[in-house]
Amino acid sequence: MVRGRISRLSVRDVRFPTSLGGHGSDAMHTDPDYSAAYVVIETDAEDGLKGCGITFTLGKGTEVDWSRERCGAPGHGSHSECAVGPVGKAGGEASVEVTCGHEEQILTHGYPAYTTSCAWLGYSDDTLRQLCTAALKDGWTRFKVKVGADLQDDMRRCRLIRDMIGPEKILMMDANQRWDVPEAVEWTSKLAEFKPLWIEEPTSPDDILGHAAISKALAPLGIGVATGEQCHNRVIFKQLLQANALQFLQIDSCRLGSVNENLSVLLMAKKFGIPVCPHAGGVGLCELVQHLIIFDYISVSGSLKNRMCEYVDHLHEHFKYPVIIRRASYMPPKDAGYSTEMKEDSVEKHQYPDGEVWKKLQAAQEN
Ligand SMILES: C[C@H](O)[C@@H](O)[C@@H](O)[C@H](O)C(=O)O
Numbered sequence: 257m258v259r260g261r262i263s264r265l266s267v268r269d270v271r272f273p274t275s276l277g278g279h280g281s282d283a284m285h286t287d288p289d290y291s292a293a294y295v296v297i298e299t300d301a302e303d304g305l306k307g308c309g310i311t312f313t314l315g316k317g318t319e320v321d322w323s324r325e326r327c328g329a330p331g332h333g334s335h336s337e338c339a340v341g342p343v344g345k346a347g348g349e350a351s352v353e354v355t356c357g358h359e360e361q362i363l364t365h366g367y368p369a370y371t372t373s374c375a376w377l378g379y380s381d382d383t384l385r386q387l388c389t390a391a392l393k394d395g396w397t398r399f400k401v402k403v404g405a406d407l408q409d410d411m412r413r414c415r416l417i418r419d420m421i422g423p424e425k426i427l428m429m430d431a432n433q434r435w436d437v438p439e440a441v442e443w444t445s446k447l448a449e450f451k452p453l454w455i456e457e458p459t460s461p462d463d464i465l466g467h468a469a470i471s472k473a474l475a476p477l478g479i480g481v482a483t484g485e486q487c488h489n490r491v492i493f494k495q496l497l498q499a500n501a502l503q504f505l506q507i508d509s510c511r512l513g514s515v516n517e518n519l520s521v522l523l524m525a526k527k528f529g530i531p532v533c534p535h536a537g538g539v540g541l542c543e544l545v546q547h548l549i550i551f552d553y554i555s556v557s558g559s560l561k562n563r564m565c566e567y568v569d570h571l572h573e574h575f576k577y578p579v580i581i582r583r584a585s586y587m588p589p590k591d592a593g594y595s596t597e598m599k600e601d602s603v604e605k606h607q608y609p610d611g612e613v614w615k616k617l618q619a620a621q622e623n
């Protein structure tokens with residue numbers, strides 16, 4: 257039960273200089289600084305109940321979100337979520353059907369994940385090799401590689417990663433909307449020899465019929481289309497599903513406004529028999545979406561077939577309740593809430609432009 261009245265709302269512009277290491281880079285975003293407009297809603301409840309929310313951006317976008325959230329306007333151009341009180345199983349009082357065997361399975365083995373952290377587009381081949389070796393050692397069996405800027409580079413990097421992981425492990429490719437429709441089919445066909453399970457965001461995320469055409473053209477090659485990280489409401493997902501435009505559906509905990517909007521998409525995916533493989537990463541997206549995908553398994557899909565959740569190995573240390581990954585799986589969070597709360601110290605240090613981290617960077621640039 258939520259008690260108390262809202263007494264205060266604060267919005268802070270928190271940015272992490274991930275672009276310095278090329279982390280998060282892809283064919284469309286070459287130098288992202290993973291960032292968030294971080295919102296805290298306080299209440300006058302005696303137990304200090306508060307809600308924390310993030311809008312994920314790539315840096316400059318936070319300025320737009322920051323002013324919008326101060327005006328109380330809903331999010332569009334970026335990923336945003338704010339939760340007051342409990343979520344998911346930790347909510348306890350919510351009446352959902354829980355399948356006990358599935359709950360047991362998740363508690364013991366966790367929810368399967370894949371890693372994107374080895375193969376950002378801005379990483380050198382050496383870095384890719386090093387990170388891939390480490391990931392294999394840690395037990396990862398599913399890998400995503402960024403593609404789409406230069407075909408020869410893609411061929412070289414995909415060959416490198418496929419040779420390292422061997423023929424059995426799963427490889428996905430992500431073009432981050434770089435191509436038009438015929439180009440997507442042509443380019444992906446050339447990468448087919450590296451046996452990707454899916455091509456992600458092959459074209460503009462708004463082009464539903466384009467995605468349908470790409471899906472149809474790539475089906476004979478055994479390559480599915482994955483999309484959804486930019487889909488901002490359930491209607492877009494409904495149309496993608498109705499048009500047979502995707503074979504893997506990627507909800508994003510923040511892009512879709514509210515837990516409820518996400519749940520309606522999980523239900524539609526179940527109806528259409530399409531596996532949900534959430535988008536995560538950025539800052540805080542893994543923390544949030546793990547709740548939704550574990551709920552999906554326990555109470556909606558009941559299946560792990562062709563399903564996995566993205567994992568990106570950055571910035572978890574800034575969260576009060578960071579994700580726990582074991583044997584390449586998300587172990588279910590046991591704390592109440594949506595795991596959204598950041599450590600105050602991290603927020604202060606990374607506040608833009610006056611936090612310690614940014615001041616130091618600015619001083620270094622001036623020298
Ligand atoms: C700019 C970002 O890092 C994106 O490249 C990233 O979210 C990506 O699309 C992904 O699927 O992980």
Ligand SMILES: [Mg+2]
Pocket residue numbers: 430432456457485535
């Ligand atoms: Mg992507």
